[in-house]
Amino acid sequence: MTSHHAHHHDHHQAGAGTDEAALAELLDLDAEVLHAYLSDVIDWIGERAAGRPRRILDLGTGTGTGALALLRRFGASEVVAVDTSAAMLDRLQDKAHELGVAGRVRIIQADLDAGWPDTGPVDLVWASNSMHHMADPDRVLAEVLAALQPGGLLAVAEMDSFPRFLPDDLGIGRPGLEARCHAARDEARGDEMPHLGSDWGPRLAKTGFAVEAGRPFVIDLEPPLPARAGRYAQASLQRLRSAIDGRISADDMATLGVLLDGDGPASVLHRDDLTVRGARTVWIARRG
Numbered sequence: 001m002t003s004h005h006a007h008h009h010d011h012h013q014a015g016a017g018t019d020e021a022a023l024a025e026l027l028d029l030d031a032e033v034l035h036a037y038l039s040d041v042i043d044w045i046g047e048r049a050a051g052r053p054r055r056i057l058d059l060g061t062g063t064g065t066g067a068l069a070l071l072r073r074f075g076a077s078e079v080v081a082v083d084t085s086a087a088m089l090d091r092l093q094d095k096a097h098e099l100g101v102a103g104r105v106r107i108i109q110a111d112l113d114a115g116w117p118d119t120g121p122v123d124l125v126w127a128s129n130s131m132h133h134m135a136d137p138d139r140v141l142a143e144v145l146a147a148l149q150p151g152g153l154l155a156v157a158e159m160d161s162f163p164r165f166l167p168d169d170l171g172i173g174r175p176g177l178e179a180r181c182h183a184a185r186d187e188a189r190g191d192e193m194p195h196l197g198s199d200w201g202p203r204l205a206k207t208g209f210a211v212e213a214g215r216p217f218v219i220d221l222e223p224p225l226p227a228r229a230g231r232y233a234q235a236s237l238q239r240l241r242s243a244i245d246g247r248i249s250a251d252d253m254a255t256l257g258v259l260l261d262g263d264g265p266a267s268v269l270h271r272d273d274l275t276v277r278g279a280r281t282v283w284i285a286r287r288g
Contacts, residue, residue: 026232026235026236029231030065030232032228033228034276037219037280040217041282042066044284045073045282045284048153049074049124052076052077054077055080055123055124056079056122057126057144058081058082058126059140059144060112060128061081061107062083062128063088064089066126068095068096070124070126079105081106081108082108083109083110084110084111093105112134112140113136119147121149123148125144125148127144127154131195132198134195141209148287151287155282160216160279160280161278161279162185162236162278164275164278165233166259170259172258173251173254174252174255177252181241182240185243188244201283204283204285215282217281219277223275224272225274225275227269237268238260241260
């Protein structure tokens, strides 16, 4: 989750260690709570991959959940995992050691906006919630096309929207809090991520890929949810809160505080009415 987004992957600033640790935890929770989504996507890619890809490139690997899922799906493969964050890559290496697959993972710390690293030729590229962070995604797509072997596949997964967790009426504060928070975030983000929500199909075709499919995956988890879903909601909403500080009313900020900081019955950690709703789209494109 991206990965760069689960993606919510925002560009890392040097010295933002605490933010990075919080983001790493969020990406891991995203992968745990949405494991059914990830395995469905990986299975779908597996059905379309010609032969068995030997070398897989994960662009914006984050904590590596996608990379490790691909290693499990393709037994003889190796993964080249690229991210800007040394801390994220360390976390991936630790996981790979625990799982006994460290020998099949090569990590590259690189900022793709600054230039293309030496990945060598690859058979499959996975980009989950990372493409919308690129300053010039079309240039990066051209580099991906050049790195792919003929017949190789690119899978681009992107969030259509950030996940939603809360009922409209929380029993505290004014109804509609989450919708107002997301509207404020969209406004705040405006220029920062102009590519979020792009239709990647035409962009892939323009680069020279043969676009084979674009498929929406709807996420709709209903209560009762496992405890980690509460932690996932808390981590996601804390990140949202820091992005919209000063853009919502003091009353809404106070309600968010009760939801996120308290340990009372209204806290997201203890509510029995949380859901996880969202949508992601995955495009599969082939190098001819």
